Structure formats: C-alpha cells, structure tokens
Amino acid sequence: MWRRQSSPYLLLLPALLVLGVLFLGGLAVAFEQSLGVMPALGRLSPTLDYVRIVLASREFWTGFGLTAYIALTATVLACAAGLLLAVGLAAAGSRSDTLLARLPLVVPHTVAAYLTMIWLSQSGLLARLAFRAGLIREPGGFPALVNDPYGLGIILTYVWKEAPFAALMLYPPLAAAGRGLLDAAATLGAGRLQRWRHVILPLVAPALGAVALIIFSYTFGAYEVPFLLGQTYPRTLPVAAVERFLSPDLADRPVAMVYNLVITLMTSAAVWLYLGRLAPRLERGKGT
C-alpha cells in the first residue's frame, strides 16, 4: 500500500551477478592459470614458475616497455590536442559542435587503423603528396610511420580517436567557467602563458587527470590497433597475450595469463587512482 523502498542490494543484484561472475570470475580463472593451475591438464598445484619465467624474459620486458611507452605518449598527445580542442570549443561558445566531437566514438578502432594505413604508410596518401611535391623520390623515402619501431602509426591512430574524447571531457569545466574567467584574468594583467598556467590548467586539472587515466588504461590494454599497425617484434603485451593464448601449445597458456595479469594490474591501478583520488575532486568541482 505504502510505497515500499526496494532494497538497493536487490536492485544491484543482477548487475553484481553478471559482472561478478563474468568479469571477476574470468579474471580469477586467469589468475589461477597464471599460477599454472589447469585442471584440464591435471595440473592442480600452484606454482610461481611461469611468473618467474615471464619476469625473467627479455621479450616480456621489451613488450612492457613498448606498451607503456605507446600508452604514455598517446595519452600525453591526445590530452594536449584534446585540451586545445576544448579551449577552442569553449572560446567559440557553440554547443552543437560537441556532436561532431562525439562522432569518432562511432568509428571502430579497426577502421581507424585502416585509415592510418591509407594515409600514413610509405605508399600512403601523404607519401604520394610528398612525392608530388618533390620531397621524396620513392616510397622508402617517406618515414616509416606504420609497422615502425617507434609505434608512431599506433600513437597517431590513438590520438586521432581519443583527442575528441578528451576534448569532450575537458569542455564542461571550461564552458562552466565561461569566457568571463579568461577575460578577467586578462584585465588583471595576465599574459597568454600565465592565463594558461593560472586559469585554464587549474580549471581542467581534475578532468584532465581523469581523462589521462582513462586513455592510458585503454591504450595500454588495447589489441586491435597494435596488432594491425605494430611490428612483429617486439609486440605489445595485449598482442603477445592473445598470441600465446591462441597458441596450440598448452604450456603457453599460463604465460599468456601472466601477461594478462600484468595488464589487469596496470589498468586496475589506474581505476583505483581515478576513483580514489580524482573522482571525489571532480564532484567538488561540479559545485562551482
């Protein structure tokens, strides 16, 4: 008769079950397998051997370094580009442009990688334009941006896809503050650089941190783009993990799981940082 308040736990149950079983459960099995426990093969006792093998392998550390480097660079560049985009959007004051900024979400990473290939490969469009401009004489003259040791193609693909996302997240605090803040700073005698340091950056700082963590975790754990645009060696951790997982040799399975463990730990740390430190600050910022 009276409206009874449904228990929050009951409401949460389906979601908790689904994510608990599928996500946490899957990770738990992966963890178990990384310790070498594989009931199918009759191996029931945990061992740290596989962990030791991986931590001692050069292939792993090279892969780790490459993954971290790509993720960090892509994050920094995407955030910088996104910030510039957001400032531009805020200055222009038009709200309808955020729609266009959301469009890259629709382009899957596979297609984005394809676009990078079309434009930036040594026989790609930019190379052909350079040839027409007389800057190079043959495909080899154009710098290797795809399947290259510096992962440039991968990074550029991420920047293309993630910068608009970053702009979308950085735009609200700037828009909320409005032009007024920048103008006020200018009248108080702040030069261009000072306006950036003392007005813009503090405004976006919490959102910037959040965006950076999101982009970092995503690019650290992504598979498609590094697989398509990366070299055969070294491989990023996610690509190596999948390769080992699909390998017919079942001894590769625990190794794949150790790789997965590392990926999970790195990205979980980012979530913890985000929720623990940045989200509360973001909430406070919304009040202004």
Next chain:
Amino acid sequence: MRRLSLLWFGLPLVPLVLWSVAFGWRWPDLLPAAWSFRAWHYLGSPPAGLGPAVAESLFIALAVTLLALLIGVPAGKALGTCTFRGRRAVEFLFYLPIMVPGASAAMGLQPWLIRLGLTDRPAGVVLVHLIPALPYLIRAATAGYAALDPLVEQQARTLGATPAQAWRLVVLPALAPALAAGAGLVFIISLSQYLLTLLIGGGKVVTLPLLLFPFISGGDRAIGAALSLVFTVPGLLLFWLLDAWLRRYRLEVRL
C-alpha cells in the same frame, strides 16, 4: 570550430570512399587509375557473407542492449538514489570493466564457457559483450536517476497516479534521454567488438568486425574500404538520429 571538427573527422574518411570504388590505385597516383564498383558488387554477393554478418552483428548488439537495460536500470536506480554501505566497492566493480580490458577476463572464462556449451555461439558472445558495455549503461542510468527529483513522482501520486502509472508516465520519460544515450553507446560498443567476439565466438560467430579484420591486415584494399564504410556510416546515422531526438527534450546528457 565546426570546420575544424569536420576536417579532423571528415577528411580522413574521404580516401575510404575513393578506395571503395577504385580499380587499381597505385603509387604514386593521387587518384585511382580507374573506377569500378567491383568491391560493392562483391559485398552484395552471397559468398561475401555480408548479409549474415550484418544480421549477426545487429542481433548480438540488440540482445546486449536489451540485457544491459534490464540489468543496468535497477543498478542505476540503486546508485542514483540510495545511500548504502559498500557503495564505493560496488562503484569500483562497475567501473573496472571500462578501463580494464575485458579480453583477460574472456580468456579466463573460455574454458568455463566451453564446458557450458556457450562458445562458438551468439549467446556466449552476447554474454562477453556485456563486460565492456554494461558499465556504460549503469553510468547513464545512475546519472538519469540522480537527476530525478523524487518529489515529481510524489506529485504524480497525489494527482491520482498509481505507482505503475507514475513510473510509466512521469519517471520513464524523465529517464528516457539518459537511457537512450546509454543504450546507444552500448549498441555501438557491441557492434565494434573484435577480440571478444573472436575469443569466445571462435571464428564461428561472424560479425562485421570479424569480416573486416582480414581485409585490413592485408587483403583487397577496395573491399576493405567498402566494408569500412558499411560499418561506419550506419553508426554515424544512428548517432545523428539519437542526438536529434535528444535535442527534442532540450536536454544535454553528459555521461
């Protein structure tokens, strides 16, 4: 600003269109040597398997969206309106799959899904797609519920609405924009999944991304371009429609 956005986003897609109708586009030509609809003809023919792949993708995406709504809306209600113990732990769990790649969990799940007979089947793929997609719907539903004024529902009650009527006529329309945005996102996420579909679908469940992938890692460029367009353009349309519909509510939804 709009011009910049158009440039940043629109221009890179142009060669896709060109490639899809190209017949031989070799170095160092800036335009294809000849034009042909061969790639499109191929896609239209049965051996290409485009029809079944599209159907499979849409079916799975729809199933994922529906399940996400059924599971995520109550969760959003709990997070958006109630205070309870363990809230931060729950938020942490729900937030994890957004940043932690679901592939690791999928690899762990595989032996169990084999045992349950869910691999190589759309059902299994639907389940794993929920991992990266569900958190987004929960976030959207949480935001929607948090923005609700509880008094509005009570106002409806005093005006004569039963709880069911209040929900249908007042609460749901208020939630609709947020839920629509969330559902749209879930749909797109499921459509674009490659690795998860491959790991659990075992290559037997063929969605658009799976069809596309081989062409990109080295195959007929023209067909790859045409497929990419088939993939991207409907998604664009969906987003544009969604935004136009949301605008009707004169509300801006932020996730």
Next chain:
Amino acid sequence: MSDLVVHDLTKRYGGGAGIEAIDLAAAPGELLALVGPSGCGKSTLLRTIAGLTAPDRGRVQVDGRDVTDLPPERRSTVMLFQQPLLFPHLTVAGNVAFSLRLRGADRREAAATVAGALRTVQLEGLDHRYPDQLSGGQQQRVALARALAAAPQVLLLDEPFSALDAPLRAEMRELLRRLQRQRSLTMLFVTHDQEEASLLGDRIAVMQAGRLRQIGAAADLYDRPASEVVARFFGGAALVPGRVIEGQCFTEVGPFPANGATGGDVLAVIRADQVILQPWRAGQPEARILDVHFAGGLLLAQVECAGVVLQARLQVHPGFALAPGQPVALRIQGPVWCLKEEVDRCPSPLTLSAD
C-alpha cells in the same frame, strides 16, 4: 464541499521534524493556514494527510471517509509543493490534463476541464507551451490549474509561494482567495510567513516541535496567545516574566492589570501599543531609548527598562525628544495578556474555537 479531520496523528522520525498527537479539523470550504518555525513538522503533517508518508498512529478523514489506509492516489487530496514540479516532457495542457488522463476521461470533457482550469488561473492561450518556456510564476499557476483539474476534495499546499518574489506572491494569494470563494475548496496552507497566514487563513493553526499549539482566528491568536511560540510568532510583543496576584501582574517594568492567567508565575505578552512613553522627570524610574525608526506612519522605538527590552509604538510627533540614549518614563497600559507556559499541554481545537 468536504471537511478534513485529523485525529491523533503521529509520525516519529529519528532526526526530528516529526509530528505528535495532532488533532485538527478543517470545516468544509475553509482555508486553514498552518504556521510554525522550521522543523516544527508542518510539511510532515501535510505529507501524512496526503498519504506520502505513513503515520505511526492516528487517523485521517476526508468528507467523513477514513482514508488513513489508502495510498495517495485514492485519497482525493492533491498536494502542491514549493516547486511547481511540472512534468517537463508534457505541454501545459498535458500537465493540467494529467489527472484526467489517468482516469481515462473523455477527450472533449478533458479539454473543457483544462480550458476552464487555465482560465481560472488566467493562463489561457499557453496550452501548447512547455514548462521550460514559462516563468516561475506561470509555472506555479499551471501547477495550481493541474491540481484544480483533478477536482480534489482537499487541497494541501506546502509553502507554494515562498519561491516567488513579493508582488507575485501577493497576486497568487489573491488568486487563491478568489478560488476558495468560487469553489468553496477546503484547503490546508502551510507557510512560515505570519502575514500571509493572517491574510489567507480563515483560521490559523500554530505548530511547534511537532505539536499543535493553538488554532483560532488571527485576532484570537494575536490577542490571546496560548503559548510562547504563538506569542512570538505574531511578533511585536515582548515576553516579560512576572507574577500575577489578584488580577495584577508584577514585573520588572512595573505593575499592570492582567488578563488570562489568574495567579502564579507568568509571561506577560506586552504589545508595542501597550507601552506608553512619556517625558522623563527626575525622580521617576528611568527607561532608556535604544533606537527609533519610522515605519508606516508611526514611530517604532526600542526601549530598555530594568534590563528588559520593549518595543513601543508612538505618533510621529510625540511632543518630546526621542533620541537614542535619551531617558524616558515608561508605563504599561493593561490589561495585558499573561500566559502560564506549560510546554506539553496541547489545547484541543474544540475548546479554543468556542472562545
């Protein structure tokens, strides 16, 4: 026309703002104003009557029918809140027609009712607008029209005008008054503004700490407050402790005839117009002017005498100097209403209305 009877209504909350043993009766077509300091439970009372909160004890009757166990949608009470709470996805017409749509009313009838309601609140022609296209005052009027269209037997209003600015508030009060006369609607109107309560209410009920302190016409509450909170609420009076012996009240500021209490320790409710100021002559007990200001054709002076601060009202030209610091002679002109403050006794509405 229906009446509203509330009997022994109680709702306890852990954190306060509950209600305790409320007995209340609003006559058919009466506008009963409910006032009190914040946290006194006025909103809780309204919500319990509306059915949005379940009471711990007590009954609610509308038009003789016991509705205590009924959900809010079956009670024929409609509540209006401080915010208009219009449904944003419906037009003005859609909002007003909401209750009719719930009942599956005939379309043409509904349209006629909607038109009538909008005409009553003077908002014809706005049917196709959306709530976000209306001003605050217009929104609140649509909310009122929506409530009227539901044809309630009792209208419950929870400070519906406090979010509006002063001239708008006055307009809405007029509208409500007119409405009440035209439709003889029984209304329970909560406000924290004493003036609004006096202007609108046929009778006023004063609440404090979850209890009903006094119900009566404004004049009764002003002349003969039953408790300190009522006396303070109607303002302009100083409460001075004293003792009554044989009809005379003896206080720090002098003796005067007493009304109300017949003996013992009391609080004398000394109104500003009962404080007489005269030029001071040496030898008389001294009172000092603290502040003087002009207010609506009169002078209001704050005077301090024997540690007690009193307000006095005088003619604009009293014929003697009235500056801060100035000594004056002070006399209290009785009879002064004196109350014996008993905190837990709650006067029954029946005995008071017989006054």
